[in-house]
């Protein structure tokens with residue numbers, strides 16, 4: 001069972017409901033019992049890592065760039081990790 005987002009075709013009510021992946025296209029509206037269609041969610045996104053307000057993403061970004069620049073850091077005599 002996966003949580004899906006639905007919008008009622010009768011009253012426009014939006015709601016979330018658990019549904020089987022094979023029956024995810026439609027659900028019954030809890031307000032008016034009309035047919036509701038699945039809504040497409042916002043999808044996956046990743047933070048750029050340059051905003052320090054998100055420390056985990058910022059650490060991941062820094063680690064990835066240090067790893068990519070490892071040879072340059074060694075050439076410059078700077079510490080590597």
Ligand SMILES: [Zn+2]
Nearest residue numbers: 008011029032
């Ligand atoms: Zn409805």
